[in-house]
Every structure is written in C-alpha cells, then in structure tokens.
Amino acid sequence: MYGMVNKALEGMVVDQFGEEAWERIKAEAGADIDVFISNQGYPDAITYNLVAAASTVLNRPATELLEAFGVHWVVKTAREGYGELMEANGRTLREFLLNLPNFHARVSLIFPHLQPPRFVCTDVTDQSLRLHYYSHRAGLTPLVQGLLRGLGQMFSTPIHIEQEAERAAGAEHDIFRVSWERAAAA
Numbered sequence: 001m002y003g004m005v006n007k008a009l010e011g012m013v014v015d016q017f018g019e020e021a022w023e024r025i026k027a028e029a030g031a032d033i034d035v036f037i038s039n040q041g042y043p044d045a046i047t048y049n050l051v052a053a054a055s056t057v058l059n060r061p062a063t064e065l066l067e068a069f070g071v072h073w074v075v076k077t078a079r080e081g082y083g084e085l086m087e088a089n090g091r092t093l094r095e096f097l098l099n100l101p102n103f104h105a106r107v108s109l110i111f112p113h114l115q116p117p118r119f120v121c122t123d124v125t126d127q128s129l130r131l132h133y134y135s136h137r138a139g140l141t142p143l144v145q146g147l148l149r150g151l152g153q154m155f156s157t158p159i160h161i162e163q164e165a166e167r168a169a170g171a172e173h174d175i176f177r178v179s180w181e182r183a184a185a186a
C-alpha cells in the first residue's frame with residue numbers, strides 16, 4: 001500500500017496514544033523505517049504487521065484499532081490532505097456514499113499504482129442503502145466501519161451501520177446496511 005496509509009496510521013497512534021507508543025509499535029513490528037513516504041509503495045505486510053504490533057503494545061483488539069483508524073482517515077487524513085477531493089464527492093452523506101464506487105478512480109489519478117477496494121450501492125432509499133465492499137485484501141472490514149463512521153461525523157449526520165454479510169464468516173463479500181438521520185443544522 002502507498003506510504004500514506006502507514007503515515008496516517010502513525011498519525012492516529014501519535015494523536016491518541018503518544019509518540020513513544022508509536023516507537024514501541026514500530027520496534028514490535030520489526031519495521032525498520034524512520035519515515036514513510038506518502039507516494040511510495042510498501043508491501044501490505046508492513047501495514048498488517050504494524051496493526052498487529054499496535055494491538056499487542058496497546059493491548060486492544062486489532063478490530064478496534066482498525067475502526068479508529070478509519071475514523072481518523074476521514075476526519076483528519078482525507079480532510080486535511082485531500083479536502084477538495086472529498087468535497088467534490090458529495091454535499092451530503094447520501095450523495096457521498098452514492099458516489100463512493102467512483103471515488104478511488106479519482107484517487108488513482110494521484111496514485112497510479114493504487115489497488116483500491118470496490119464498492120457498490122444497492123437498495124437505495126432517501127435514508128438508507130446497502131453498501132457492498134469487495135477487496136483483494138482480507139481483514140479490513142472494521143476499517144470500512146470506521147470510515148463510514150468518520151463520514152457520518154464529517155457530514156454531522158448520525159449514521160447506523162449493520163453488517164448483513166461478512167466475508168470473514170464465509171460470505172462472498174461484505175454487505176453493510178447503512179442508514180442515517182437528517183444532517184444536524186450547520
């Protein structure tokens with residue numbers, strides 16, 4: 001994955017647990033890398049090892065950390081570094097989710113070697129839809145949950161996520177039933 005993912009993970013850990021925790025996590029993961037370069041590719045194993053090491057060092061389930069990382073990704077990384085891209089993808093949570101299937105195609109213009117996830121929306125109503133998530137990577141379902149929660153925060157829109165099918169439990173792909181309330185007045 002591009003280095004920006006590992007950098008963002010570092011940002012989340014440093015924000016929430018401090019600089020020293022990140023140094024311990026890198027040591028535990030055997031990641032002998034001082035600084036991750038955003039637009040350079042790194043083996044996925046580095047990212048997975050960092051998450052596993054964070055779980056050991058911080059004594060928290062990896063699923064919880066991945067979810068927190070998803071929130072951080074939207075609320076901090078994406079908004080601070082790619083604000084225009086995020087804003088162009090929709091003015092409401094509903095619009096953003098409907099455009100999500102095309103989102104990484106635009107990200108690929110910046111990161112040409114991106115191996116993005118695939119999203120499909122079905123059963124769309126005014127206040128809900130089914131989000132289908134496909135990936136050639138395993139174990140990132142909690143990340144998607146966190147990303148969705150982050151989007152709810154970004155649009156000040158209370159969001160409800162129910163997982164209807166789970167790849168880790170044998171389903172062909174993950175399916176989330178996502179519903180939301182009306183956005184809070186700005």
Ligand code: HEM
Pocket residue numbers: 001002004005074078082085086100104107111113114115116117134135136137140143144147148
């Ligand atoms: C400006 C915002 C965003 C940028 C720049 C971005 C970029 C990236 C990058 C660089 C990766 C790693 C893949 C690789 O390096 O090959 C990635 C993966 C991923 N992105 Fe995004 N992304 C953004 C927003 C989002 C949003 C809003 C969602 C969903 C709600 C999302 C869902 C994911 C998921 C689930 C993965 C994990 C890869 C997988 O499942 O195979 N991203 N993205």
